[in-house]
Amino acid sequence: MTDTAETVADARERDEDAVSRFVERFASELTEAGMQRMASRVFAALLVSDTGSLTSAEIAERLRISPAAVSGAIRYLSQVDMVVREREPGTRRDRYRLFDSVWYESFTRRDQVLIRFRNTLVEGVEALGPGTPAGSRVAETVEFFEFLHEEMQGMLDRWEVYKAKRGAGS
Amino acid sequence: MTDTAETVADARERDEDAVSRFVERFASELTEAGMQRMASRVFAALLVSDTGSLTSAEIAERLRISPAAVSGAIRYLSQVDMVVREREPGTRRDRYRLFDSVWYESFTRRDQVLIRFRNTLVEGVEALGPGTPAGSRVAETVEFFEFLHEEMQGMLDRWEVYKAKRGAGS
């Protein structure tokens, strides 16, 4: 379908074509980094929306995907706390909104993965024997992940401080 | 020492079954986190070897995979600097060895991903217009990734210090 007639907007209208290219490109990078394809695209679409929120229909239209695909992507994004669902009052339509602290949440989640790794590795040390060369190599890896876990929290705290300061500053 | 009696503390033989279970389990976690399946398994196999190195044939045998699969996995692991190839002197066999600083390298690599993200996001800000709500949301994301990039280096430095200190201490 061709786009609606140009309503006379007051000022600079954004170049939807360039925005769409950005959405696809960023989504594709997220996908390469391990996120599901549709989840990446939906997330990127939300990121470039002015309100930081869209309805299912809006997402489906902009991304040219089926409602079913939207549903699946949202399920994932909710699970990993990147998006919240909210009912649009007075309608029967849901709105999906970016978490304010998406990146914070997303890294916290990554931290959980570190913990799982670490626990598996501890079992590895046992199986190998702590005194063996392989055992002590794995033990060092355990230490690395524990170190990382501790650093992570500090880092996210520093980000919050940084963000608050900058927000207050301008 | 010809004594055949084994004390608990003295048990020297590792339980290959338990080790193998650990290999598969850790590999599977790496895979979930985004690494190729065979690369994960080969990496885990190297991790539990006492010398930290194996030949192609050894890997193929332990993992029950074809030489072709080993080849593919090694190609990936070399590319991401987790493994180095070295020719076994006097033979025509290659040995694949874990980088001493695998995790360091691997996180440095992750840092490269951050930079790519950041660059894409900067283009996004342009497309959206820096003044728009969406534009400033993406701009904040740029800031987050820049922040992360800086933290990363500091963190890895602190790990090196920590490791050196602990190595000297014990």
Add this chain to the structure above:
DNA sequence: CACTTGTTTCAGAAAATTGTGAAGTTAAGG
């Protein structure tokens, strides 16, 4: 309570990924 609108589930077609055997390439050793 039937109707309408919006979301989710599910079976299956389509596409992408993966691992293999076999052929090909390289280089050591006689």
Add this chain to the structure above:
DNA sequence: CCTTAACTTCACAATTTTCTGAAACAAGTG
């Protein structure tokens, strides 16, 4: 050089993943 051992590449079959349309489901509304 010729043989042979080791590794790599390639085409293909098998598996897995992904996305869709259709149907089921849910929840406001008249």
